[in-house]
Amino acid sequence: MLKNKVLFPIILSVAVLLAAAGPFAAEAAGETLLDINGHWAQQYIAEMCASEIVTGYPGGLYQPDQSVTRLELLASLVRVLGQDEQAKNLARETVDYYVPPPDWGRGYLIWGVQRGMLDKNLLEQMAGPATRAEVAALVCGALQISPGSGEPDFEDAGQIAPGYRGLVSAVVDRKIMQGFPGNVFKPDDEITRAQMAVILSRIIDNNFAGAEIQFQRYRGAVSSIDFTNQLITLKMGDYGYLNKILDDDCEIYLKEKNARLTDLELGDEVTIVLNNNERVVFIKNTAQQNGTESGTDYHNYAGRVDSLTYSEGEYSLHLTDFDGRQMVFPVAAAVTINQDGYTKEIYSVNQNDFVEVRIAESRITEINFLDTTKFEGTVTSINSSKLTVRNDDGEKETWQVPGNVVVEGSTEEYEDIENGSLVEVKVYDGKAIIIEVIEESSPEGEVDSLDTSGTWGITIIKDNGSSKKYAVDDDVVVRNNDGDVIDFEDLDTGKRVRLRLNSDDYVDLIKVIDEAGNGYVEGEIYSLDTSGAWGITITDEDGDRKKYDVVNDVTVKNSDGDSIDFEDLDTGYMVKLRLNSDGDVYRIEVIDESGSSVSGTVNNLKTGSSPWIKIEKSSGSIAKYYISNSAYYTRNGSSINLRSIVIGSEVEIRLNNGKVVKIIVTDDLNITLQGEITDINVSSKRIKIRQESGNSFSYYLANNADLENEDGDEIELEDLEEGWDVEIKLENGKIEKLERK
Numbered sequence: 001m002l003k004n005k006v007l008f009p010i011i012l013s014v015a016v017l018l019a020a021a022g023p024f025a026a027e028a029a030g031e032t033l034l035d036i037n038g039h040w041a042q043q044y045i046a047e048m049c050a051s052e053i054v055t056g057y058p059g060g061l062y063q064p065d066q067s068v069t070r071l072e073l074l075a076s077l078v079r080v081l082g083q084d085e086q087a088k089n090l091a092r093e094t095v096d097y098y099v100p101p102p103d104w105g106r107g108y109l110i111w112g113v114q115r116g117m118l119d120k121n122l123l124e125q126m127a128g129p130a131t132r133a134e135v136a137a138l139v140c141g142a143l144q145i146s147p148g149s150g151e152p153d154f155e156d157a158g159q160i161a162p163g164y165r166g167l168v169s170a171v172v173d174r175k176i177m178q179g180f181p182g183n184v185f186k187p188d189d190e191i192t193r194a195q196m197a198v199i200l201s202r203i204i205d206n207n208f209a210g211a212e213i214q215f216q217r218y219r220g221a222v223s224s225i226d227f228t229n230q231l232i233t234l235k236m237g238d239y240g241y242l243n244k245i246l247d248d249d250c251e252i253y254l255k256e257k258n259a260r261l262t263d264l265e266l267g268d269e270v271t272i273v274l275n276n277n278e279r280v281v282f283i284k285n286t287a288q289q290n291g292t293e294s295g296t297d298y299h300n301y302a303g304r305v306d307s308l309t310y311s312e313g314e315y316s317l318h319l320t321d322f323d324g325r326q327m328v329f330p331v332a333a334a335v336t337i338n339q340d341g342y343t344k345e346i347y348s349v350n351q352n353d354f355v356e357v358r359i360a361e362s363r364i365t366e367i368n369f370l371d372t373t374k375f376e377g378t379v380t381s382i383n384s385s386k387l388t389v390r391n392d393d394g395e396k397e398t399w400q401v402p403g404n405v406v407v408e409g410s411t412e413e414y415e416d417i418e419n420g421s422l423v424e425v426k427v428y429d430g431k432a433i434i435i436e437v438i439e440e441s442s443p444e445g446e447v448d449s450l451d452t453s454g455t456w457g458i459t460i461i462k463d464n465g466s467s468k469k470y471a472v473d474d475d476v477v478v479r480n481n482d483g484d485v486i487d488f489e490d491l492d493t494g495k496r497v498r499l500r501l502n503s504d505d506y507v508d509l510i511k512v513i514d515e516a517g518n519g520y521v522e523g524e525i526y527s528l529d530t531s532g533a534w535g536i537t538i539t540d541e542d543g544d545r546k547k548y549d550v551v552n553d554v555t556v557k558n559s560d561g562d563s564i565d566f567e568d569l570d571t572g573y574m575v576k577l578r579l580n581s582d583g584d585v586y587r588i589e590v591i592d593e594s595g596s597s598v599s600g601t602v603n604n605l606k607t608g609s610s611p612w613i614k615i616e617k618s619s620g621s622i623a624k625y626y627i628s629n630s631a632y633y634t635r636n637g638s639s640i641n642l643r644s645i646v647i648g649s650e651v652e653i654r655l656n657n658g659k660v661v662k663i664i665v666t667d668d669l670n671i672t673l674q675g676e677i678t679d680i681n682v683s684s685k686r687i688k689i690r691q692e693s694g695n696s697f698s699y700y701l702a703n704n705a706d707l708e709n710e711d712g713d714e715i716e717l718e719d720l721e722e723g724w725d726v727e728i729k730l731e732n733g734k735i736e737k738l739e740r741k
Helices: 042-050 070-080 084-090 103-115 120-127 132-143 162-173 193-205
Strands: 217-226 231-235 241-254 257-259 269-274 280-285 291-293 296-311 314-321 326-339 342-344 354-360 363-369 373-382 386-390 396-400 406-409 422-428 431-439 444-451 457-461 467-479 496-501 507-514 520-529 535-539 545-557 574-579 585-592 597-606 612-616 622-635 638-640 650-656 659-667 672-681 686-690 696-708 725-731 734-740
Touching: 042 193, 042 241, 042 257, 042 280, 070 084, 070 103, 070 120, 070 132, 070 193, 084 103, 103 120, 103 132, 132 162, 132 193, 217 241, 231 269, 241 638, 296 326, 314 354, 373 396, 386 422, 396 422, 444 467, 457 496, 520 545, 535 574, 597 622, 612 650, 672 696, 696 725
Parallel strands: 217 326, 241 280, 326 363, 406 431, 467 507, 545 585, 622 659, 696 734
Antiparallel strands: 217 231, 217 269, 231 241, 241 257, 269 280, 291 296, 296 314, 296 354, 314 326, 326 342, 354 363, 373 386, 373 422, 386 396, 396 431, 422 431, 444 457, 444 496, 457 467, 496 507, 520 535, 520 574, 535 545, 574 585, 597 612, 597 650, 612 622, 622 638, 650 659, 672 686, 672 725, 686 696, 725 734
16 A cells, blocks of 8 residues: 555455545544543543544544544544645546545545555555554655664564565654563564554654644643633643633643542642633643642642632632642631631732642631741841841841742832841741731932922832832932932932931932933834843944843833833833943833824635734725734734634734734624635534634634525524535624625
8 A cells, every 4th residue: 555565465355335424434523532531541631632633423422443544544634744736626537546435534535646645546444443564554654754774663564465564664663652561572463443543643743743633732731720610720831821711611631540630739740732712721730739638639739818809709829839829729618727826818818928738629728827037127138049148146047938928018019128127027837928017228329300299209120120109208408429409309310329328218318429320322123132041132223232231131112101021022112221330231111102103994804834924904094014023923822823814804914024023913803804614513603714824713602693595594503504605794703694695
C-alpha cells in the first residue's frame, strides 16, 4: 500500500465494509460513551473524542477493543493532521483510478494517493484490519517520517517483515508507538480502537499534529480556579496567563483516572483542549492530592479574602493566596468558621482578612482565621519581596512579603512604604501579611504638579516611579535650595523636594533639595527593547533619536493615568520619560496614544505564511495591514490564535512600524458574518461554516432563529444544504438569522 514498499504480504480480498456513515459513526450530541468507564485507555479515548479526532457509535458506544481497519486509521491520521476538510473536498474530484466504497472513505483514499503513501492500484486492501506493523507504515506515510536506519530492538524483531523494520524503528524512536512487556512488538497483532486513541494522543503530544489541532491545546500551570463561574487560569511560562471557561461536558483526568475540578491543585501542570467555542472540554495532568476526609478528597488554601459575595442563595468567597493566585469557591451552607477558639458566623468574614479554607466536594466546608503575631518599629530596609523593621529596643526582624500583602494606614500601597516609616506588622508563617503605616517618613521626589485652587496640593514622583498627591497646609513654608523662603506657587515641576507632614497629614514644610532634579525628556516612541536589559528609543521634537536604558521595575502610566506593562507601549506613542540620577528611565508617562491603533470590522483575513488583515473603519474605508510574525491575539483578556478570528468581528489592532503586533477581538458574539456551509447537525442544531480565510467555525441556532432561502422565504434547518453561501447574524454567539446569498 505504501508506494515502493510491500506492506501487505498477500493481496487481501475485499472485506465487509463498514456500514457506518463515516470512519466512526457520529455520536449523538452530548451523549456519554457507556463502554469506556474503567477501561485502561479511557483517558486517551476521552481526549481524542474531545479533540473531535474520533467519535463513538450510535447508542453511546465506542467499542474500544474492536479492530480498526486501515481506512479508519487513515481517516484518523488525516484528522490529527488537521486536513479533514481537504480530504472531504477531494471526494468530489474525478481521478483516473478506481476508488472502492464506502463513499465516506473516497476523499481519504485520494488524499493518501496524492500524499504518495498509497498505491492507487491496491486501494481495496484498505478495508481490512490494520496490524501493528501496518500502523507504523501508515503513520510514517501520513506524518512523512523517514524510515529509521537501525533494526528494531525487540525480541521478536525477526517476525517484523524487512520492509517494515525501519518504519517500526522510526515510530518507536519518536515515542509514537512502543512495545509490550517482555520487549516484544507483536507486529502481526491487529490494532484496536483503544490502542489507536493512544497512538493519536502521542502524535499530538510529540508535536506531529497539524496546526489546527495544536491550536486547540494549551499547556501551563494552574494559577487559579473559579469554581463558581467554572473558570480556570493557567500560567503560560513567560507568555503570561490564559483564562478559559470550562464547558459543561468538560472531562478531567489525573494519573489517567477520571477526576473532578476540585481534584486539581494550584501549580499542577496540565494540558487543556478547547472546542470551537474556545471552552475547555478536556484537562489532563498528574494528580497531587492534598488529603482525605472520611474518604473524601479535600484541599486547604490560605490567603487574603478579596470579597464575599452572595447570589441565588449561595455565598462565594474570593481569595488571593500567598503566591498572588486568585480563586473563587462556593461556601457550603453548613460551613464552620473558627476565630481565636470561637465559632463565628459567615458575616464575620471581611475583605482583607487572612484565612485558611478547606475545600471538600467543590465547596468551602471550613474557614479558619490565621493566627498572627505583631511587631512595631521603624522600617530599615524594604524591597519588593522583603521587609526589615527595627523596634524601640533595637531588635530587627526580617520577613518575606507575599503578593497579597495588605497595607493600611497613611500609605495604601506597599511600593509607597519608605525607609524610616513607623509601621505595625502582622506576621504569619514568616510572612508580613498586614502592614499598617502609622507614620510616614519625610517623603521625597520630583514635583510633578501643583494644585493652587481650593485646598492646595502637591504631587511628587518618588524614586520607585510611583506618584502621590499630598494636601498642603495654607501656612506651608517653602524653602529653595539656598534656604530662602519662596511662595508655594513659585515651585516648578521637575524640582526635587522633601516634604514634612503635620499630625493631620498635611504638608507644612517643603524643602527644595535639587533645583534641577534628575530631569525628563519627551518624544515619540521609535522602538522598544524588551530582550535582556530593557531600553526605549524616542524621537524628540527636533527629529533626533536617542536610546535610554529602562530600569526593571519601571512605572508606566497610560494617558488615563492607569498602570500598564512596559511591553504594552507601542511605537508612535508620545511619552514623557523620567530619569534617575544614572540617566536611566524609572517612569514613563504616555501623553498621546493617537495614531498607534486602528479599530473596525474584520473585512478579510489571511492566515498561514505572510498573514494580513483588512479592516473596515467606521468611515467605510478599508485598509490592509500585514501581520508581524511576533504578533499576538486576545479575546476577553485571553490569548487566542489567528485562525480563531472571525471575518466580521469587531477588533482593535496595534501597529509597530506599520505592521500589526497585536489584535484585540472586542466583539465576535454580536456580529454579522458570511461563509459557506460545510456541515449541518440537525439533532444538535449546529451549523459549521468555512469563511474566505479558509478557517471554519461552528455555531448553534438560537431559539426561534430566522432561516431564509435566496428568495427570502422561511425554511427549516433540514432544508439547509452544504455548499450554500450564507450570511449569519449572531446574538450572544448564537445564530439569530441566516440568509442564503
